[in-house]
Amino acid sequence: MSKTRILPLNFGGRSKAPVRAFDCEILRSKRKTLALYIQHKKVVVRCPLRASKAELEEFIGSNQGWIEGRLYEESLRDKEALRIERGAKIFYRARELTIVFKEGRKQRVMVMGDEFIIQGHKLTAAKAQIQVEDFLIDKASEYILPRARGLARHLGVEHKITEIKLRKTKSKWGHCTSTGILQYNWLIMLAPFSIIDYMITHEVCHLLHMDHSQRFWNQVEAICPDCDHYIGWLKEHEHRFWF
Numbered sequence: 001m002s003k004t005r006i007l008p009l010n011f012g013g014r015s016k017a018p019v020r021a022f023d024c025e026i027l028r029s030k031r032k033t034l035a036l037y038i039q040h041k042k043v044v045v046r047c048p049l050r051a052s053k054a055e056l057e058e059f060i061g062s063n064q065g066w067i068e069g070r071l072y073e074e075s076l077r078d079k080e081a082l083r084i085e086r087g088a089k090i091f092y093r094a095r096e097l098t099i100v101f102k103e104g105r106k107q108r109v110m111v112m113g114d115e116f117i118i119q120g121h122k123l124t125a126a127k128a129q130i131q132v133e134d135f136l137i138d139k140a141s142e143y144i145l146p147r148a149r150g151l152a153r154h155l156g157v158e159h160k161i162t163e164i165k166l167r168k169t170k171s172k173w174g175h176c177t178s179t180g181i182l183q184y185n186w187l188i189m190l191a192p193f194s195i196i197d198y199m200i201t202h203e204v205c206h207l208l209h210m211d212h213s214q215r216f217w218n219q220v221e222a223i224c225p226d227c228d229h230y231i232g233w234l235k236e237h238e239h240r241f242w243f
């Protein structure tokens with residue numbers, strides 16, 4: 001696939017209403033139709049190799065209302081993104097807590113009442129962030145690793161696991177490779193346990209079915225009957241977990 005980058009493509013000049021210019025990435029490939037979506041505050045257009053600039057402008061222009069709506073939604077979500085700072089809000093296990101920095105020789109993270117307390121010596125936002133990362137990685141290895149293995153054992157597929165990795169990824173919660181590597185994003189430890197259990201289930205079920213077929217979803221639902229609800233919950237709230 002050939003990839004042409006045009007940044008930004010400002011098509012607003014001919015429109016009556018004043019239009020904000022936005023970044024637009026054009027991906028040309030051997031396809032027949034035009035399609036667009038929003039990714040990381042940017043418009044991405046997929047188009048045929050020979051699509052002209054006029055065609056592209058018309059296509060983007062006809063989708064302008066939708067694009068602006070989505071970019072606005074993203075900017076709202078951006079405001080809710082997690083910042084590990086004194087006094088900031090953290091959405092932890094479906095409750096909104098206030099981040100408190102506490103002076104102390106011993107490094108620890110505690111949840112008490114409505115406070116998410118980060119204790120350390122001469123804390124800065126950067127140090128606090130590392131402590132929260134360590135806290136979540138510890139929680140993830142304590143919780144996710146044994147449960148993923150336990151569920152795999154129950155389903156008779158534990159032998160298929162070659163490794164379970166915990167990694168912070170840009171946008172994904174989990175991943176399972178055909179070679180049996182399960183991967184979980186430890187940021188999921190900010191979510192309620194029901195959501196974490198759904199994610200564990202989802203990836204372990206890929207050891208049985210390496211796709212998102214009906215058979216795969218039947219298996220997930222047999223273990224986690226409310227999975228639709230959890231998927232919806234994640235879609236609505238996941239933007240608050242990345243930092």
Ligand SMILES: [Zn+2]
Pocket residue numbers: 202206211212
């Ligand atoms: Zn999947």
